[in-house]
Amino acid sequence: MTELASRSESAPATDGQGSGRGRAIGRLLPALPAFLVLGVLFLGAMAFALVFSFWKTENFVLVADWNVDNYAKFFTVPAYVRTFGKTLLMAALVTLGCLALALPFTYFLVRYVSRRWQRIILLAVIIPFWTSYLLRVYAWQAILGEKGVLNLVLETSGLISEPSRLFVYNDFGVFIVLVYVYFPFAALALYASLDRFDFSQLTAAQDLGARPDQALRHILIPQIRPGIITACIFVFVPIIGEYLTPTLVGGAQGVLIGNLVVNFFRGAQIAQGAAFAMIIALFVTVVLVVFRRHLQVEDVVARG
Amino acid sequence: MAMIDKRLSRRRFLQASAAASAAAALSGLGSASRLVVAQDGPTGTFNWLTWADHFYDEQLDAIDTAVGIRPNATFFSDNAEAFVQLQEVGGQLDMVSGDALWVPRYYEEGLIAPFDINSLEVSKNLYSVAREFPWWTVPDGYLGFPFGWSPVQIYYNPEFVTPDPDSWEVMLDPKYQGRVVTENQPVEVIAYMGKLAGAKDVYNMTDEELAAAKANLAQLVPNLLKFTDQAQETWALLASGEAWLATANLGADLVVRDELGGPELKRIMPKEGTVAWMDAEMMVDGGQNQELVLPFLEQSNQPEYIAENFLRYGRPLFNEGAYKVLVEMGEQDRADRFLFNEPEAILDPNLTLKAPGLSTEAAINAFNEVVGA
C-alpha cells in the first residue's frame, strides 16, 4: 500500500501544494470526520469500557476496585471458552453459507442483468431488511415452528407424518436465520467488488482452453478478493456479538457467546460484561491481523 | 367474533370514559373521581421512563386537555437497564417506573425523591396496604406511587400435564421435555430454581443455595423449548400447544383462551413459593420538570383510567377506586379472577419480591454456566 502511495505521489502533480508535511496533513484531512467518530467517540467510549472491565460491580454500581478477576472468570469457567468456540464455528458456517449464496447471486446479477435492473434488484434485496428485525424473526418462527408453514407443507405433501420440532429453537434455526439476516451484507460487499470485473476475461480464458472452473478460480476470484474478504468480515465479525437471533430462535440450546455477555449487562453487571467483551474483541482483532497478513490484498490490476 | 366484540366494547367504554371524565370535570360530579381542572397549575411536558403498559394514548390526551400536562414516554424492559440509564442521565428524566425492592435501591443511590403520598387526593383511591409498604416508606415520605402487581405462577395445559402439579418440580420432569417455557431472565430463572431448592430469599442466596439452584437449572434446560423475551411469545406457545408448561403473570390463561383461541389452562402457585413484582412511579431527584410529576399522577391515577388500563392490559392494579368502577361496569368476574380486590396477596410470605439482590452476579454466572455450550 505504501508502494502505491509513493507512486501516486510521484505522478505529475499539477496542484503545486506546499511543503511535504503540509501535504501529508492535507492528505489526512478527509479522514478527519471518521477520526472524530471512531477515534474520539468510539475510542473514548471504549476507554471507559476498558477501565470498567478492571473494576467491580457492587450492588449494581461500578466501584473502582481494580482487579483482573473479571478476565480470569472467562478462562476458569469452561462454559465461556466452549461457547466462544461454538460461536466461532457458527460464524464461520454462516459466512460460508452466505458466500455460497451471495457469490452466485451477485455473479448472476452483474453478468446477466442490465445495469438498471441490477440496482432495482439490489434495492429489492435490501428493502425487506428495513422492516423490523423482530417481526421478520417472528415470521421465521411461524415458518419453522411446530405449527408452522414448513411443517404444514411437509405434512400435506406426505413427506413426514407428524410435525417436526427440529427446525427451530436450536442451532439449526439459528444458522438459517443468521444466513438470512446477513445475506444482504455479503451480497452488497460482493456486488461492490464484482461490478468492476471484466467478464470478457473469462471468455478469453476459455477460448485459450481453460475450463470454466479454472477460469473462475484463477481469474475471477483473485480480482474480487477484496470484495470477498470484505463480505467475510461483514458477516463473521458481527456474528461474534450476536445475541438477538439466538434468543429468539435458538431455544435453550442455541446460545452464543453474545448471549452470555449480554446477560451480564442486563443484570447491570457492567464490569464483568465489559471484561468478556474485551477478551472477545481482542481475539477477533488478533484473527483479523493474522488474516490480513496472510491474505495480503494486492492490487492485482495496478501492478501492471 | 368474541374477540372483536371485546375490542370494540373496550373502545366504546373508552369513549364513554373520556366523555364521563370530561363531563365530571365540567359538572363537578363525584368526589375522588373528579378531574381537577387546575387553572393556575404548572403545565408542559416531562420525561417518563416506563413500561409500555403503564398508560394508553387516550388517557394522555384526556389529561393533556384537562390540565395541560403531557409526558414524553420512553420505554425500557429490565429494571437494571433503567437503573443504568438513570444513573447517567439524571435530571433529563422526571419520572421512572420501577419494581418492588428496586425502588429503595434507586433511593439509596440518591436517584429519586420521596414525596408525601397522602398529599395527593387521588391516593385515597389506593388500597391502604399499597400506601404502607415498609420497603417503600422512608422518613421523608413514600418512594413511589404504586401501580400494579402480580405473582409469577406456573400455567399448565391440563390435557397434557397430569397429575395436577403443585411444585416447581413439574418443570423438571423429563416427561415434558421440550414443552416448557420460561422467561429469558437469568436472575429470575435462577430464583425459581432456588425456590425449588428450598431457598427463601432467592435474590440473596448463599453459595450452597446457588449451587442447588444451578443443579436444578441443569435439569430444567433440556426440558425447555425456549427462553422467551416477550410475554406474548409465552402466550402464543401455550395457545398453539407447542408448550404445555410456562411461568407467567396473572391473566395469561385468559389471554390464551379468550384472545388466542387456545386451550383452557390451569395455574398453580408452587408450594415452595414464587416471586412477585409490584411496580410504582418514582419521582426523579432533580428532574428538570419535576413540578409536573405529582400533578400528572393526580390525574393519571383516576379510577376510570386505571380501570380501563386493567381491561386493556390485564393485571391487578393497586387502585381500589378502579375496582369499584369495574364492578359498576359489570367486569367484577374478570377483576376477581385477577385477584384485583386482594392486593394483600402480595404480602404472602411465600412470595419473594423482585429485588436487586446481592447474589445477582453469581446467579448470572450460574445461569451462563448451565446454558453455555
Next chain:
Amino acid sequence: MVGPLETMPVSPHARLVRRALWLLAGAILVFLYLPIAVMIVLSFNESRVVGLPLTGLTLDWYEQALTNRLLLEAVRNSVIVSLIVALLATIIGTMAAFPLVRGGMPFPGATRVFATMPIMFPGMLLGIAILIFMRRVLDLDLSLLTVIAGHLVFTTPFVILIVAARLQSLDTRLEWAAADLGAAPRKTIRHIILPLIWPAILAGGLISVTLSIDEFIITFFTVGPQMTLPIYIYTQIKFGVTPEVNAIATILLAAMLVLLVLGAFVLTARRRVERGGEH
C-alpha cells in the same frame, strides 16, 4: 462495460449454467421475501399476538397503527435518523477510505483493523459505553443527535471497508492519465474516481440505512425523550408486540417499494438523457 451481446452464452453448457444461476437467484429472492410475506399476512391476524395460528382476518391493527400517535412519531424519528446516519456515514466513510488506501495514513493495516473494531462488540456494551462517554466527558444532553452519533460509530466502519476494498482494485493509471492530461486532483476525483467507486458508495449507504433503521440497543441508551420504532417494538416485553407493528411495517414496506418503482422509472428516464456520460 460489457454489453448484453458479449454476455450471450456461447455454448449449451454455458446456457445451462446461466439458467441454473437464474433459478438460484429467484430462489434466493423467494427465501428473502418469505418471512416478509408471513409478516404481512400476520398483520391481518385477529389474534393480538404476532404469530400463528391465524384466528381471523381484520383491518383493526391498521386502524390502530395509523391512529397511534406515539408509534407514528417513532416511525418518523426512525426514518429521519437512519437517512441522516446513512448520508453522514457514507460521506465520512468514503472520505476516510482515500487516505487509508492511497497513503497518508500511518499504519494503514492497523488502522483498517481498528476501523473494524466497533462491529466486534455486542451492541449493549457499545450503547452503555457511548452513553457514559457522552454524558460524563462530553456532557451532552441525550437527543436524536446523540442517537445519530452513536449509530455513526458502528455504520461508518462498514462504509470505510467497502469503499476501501473497491478503491483498492481501482486502476491508478487512470488517475495518472487524467493528471497527465492536466486535470486537477479534485476534478479527477469527481469525474473519474467517484463514478468508478460509485457502486461501493451505494452499497455502503444501503448497509448504513439497514443497520440504523432497526437498531435498538445503542439507540436505547443514547436516546433522549424521543421514541424510535425499534425501541417501541423491543421494549414491549411484559405485554408483547401486537400486530399493530406488523401493520405499520407493512405500510412502510409498501411505501418503500412504491418509491423503488418510482425511482426505477426516474432512473430510466434520466439514463436516456445522460447516455453519453456514463461509464
